Amino acid sequence: MAEVATSASSSANSSARSDQLLVVVDPVARRLDGESVRIAKDVLSAGASHTKVCLPDGPEEFARALARRGSRRPVVVGDDSALLRAVALLHRRRELAGCALSVVPVGSVLGLARSLGLPIGAVAAARAVLDGTERRLDLLVDDSDGVVLGAVGIPGVPVPVPAREGAHAGPGGASESASASAAASAHPWLRTCQSLVRTLAASRPARTTLAPGAAGPARLRVEVDGVTLVDLDQPVDGVSVTPGAGGMAVVEVRPLPAGAEMSPLTASGRTVTVSGAHFRYRADAMVSGPVRTRTWVVREGAWGLTLPAR
Incomplete structure (x- = not known):
């Protein structure tokens, strides 16, 4: 996991909250829109007193970076999945109540970010991280300890779901197919009949079934x-x-x-x-x-x- 630390002078009107940022860039965001990621990093690094940028390669490194944030304010750069992953991780660690999360939405799935009021656009979102205010939001928690931010x-x-053709072939499986092939070799007329049956079966519309107990x-x-x-x-x-x-x-x-x-x-x-x-x-x-x-x-x-x- 790559880490980059940058610093800038604090502005005169900086708020009491921490100006030290931990910027965690989701790997999907880096792959899909590297230019927006670069712009977000530049704006955040220029506006905060100290910025540490983490480039995790996967979910485990993503979780490790958040867990080691110390007193830094976490900033997630990524799509809805990255936002959900960060909230779920902080919830499981029982650190969500004391942590104000910041997000720069980057990616192709941003419906949740929009619904929460986050700006869509690297510059506007990064400026909101620097100049915005923390807002406490409600959360749904289910009986398996899962979290829901939206709905x-x-x-x-x-x-x-499509029914599997040939599911009625019987318990013999491959051995029955081998026996049929052997019989067809002994009787050429049987091979012709089998070919006709396969042709008719291929032209029949695919059947669909519902999951057990889910009909209607x-x-x-x-x-x-x-x-x-x-x-x-x-x-x-x-x-x-x-x-x-x-x-x-x-x-x-x-x-x-x-x-x-x-x-x-x-x-x-x-x-x-x-x-x-x-x-x-x-x-x-x-x-x-x-x-x-x-x-x-x-x-x-x-x-x-x-x-x-x-």
Whole structure:
């Protein structure tokens, strides 16, 4: 892991927070947009009293750099995945509450960064790191100690997966294929019939199946602070959980209409539990599962992010 230290004189109006920066550059950002990375490093090095730049080659070195930051303010240069990785690492080390994170978004996936209010553009984002203010934000933490910065989405209908052709061939596997080849060699007319069957099978449309236990629309029980918002007898078109204000999560359930269109069901609370048949869910940019139950708890003001001063 390469490290570069630079220094600059402190400005007269520097704030009380640390002007010593640890700039951790995600390797994906370096590969996709080296020019933006260079600009961000130049702006940060010119504006801070001391800047240490780390160029980790992978997740382990990324984690090691954050863990050894000392009193330096961490600045992550990378996309949404790099931001999520940094927050998750600090959360697991139980250091998130006392650490203000700064981010310069660089990469191709920046939807989460935009939604959080981070500037998109190397110069503007680097200036926000130097001149911005820390804002405490809520966080969703699930029962497997995973963190969510933006939103959780649960689709209402499982995605079908292609069925494997030949899955019905039987337990014999390769030995059965060898026997069939031997029989075809002994009887040329049999080889002709086998070729015709393969041709017809290739022209047949591919079958699709759903994962076991996932047929049909989703039937989920959604509980908000122990109160059931929707139960298993009501199929749903989707569920979303988003951190709101004041330590509350906003939950929206879209029931699947049976005839007349039904309005979404909404509720707010600190604890949200979803259970039912095995389901997958998207948390920020990651797809997780399948699980039978998952609980998310809101942690009010759990993490700090440097954003442009209002």
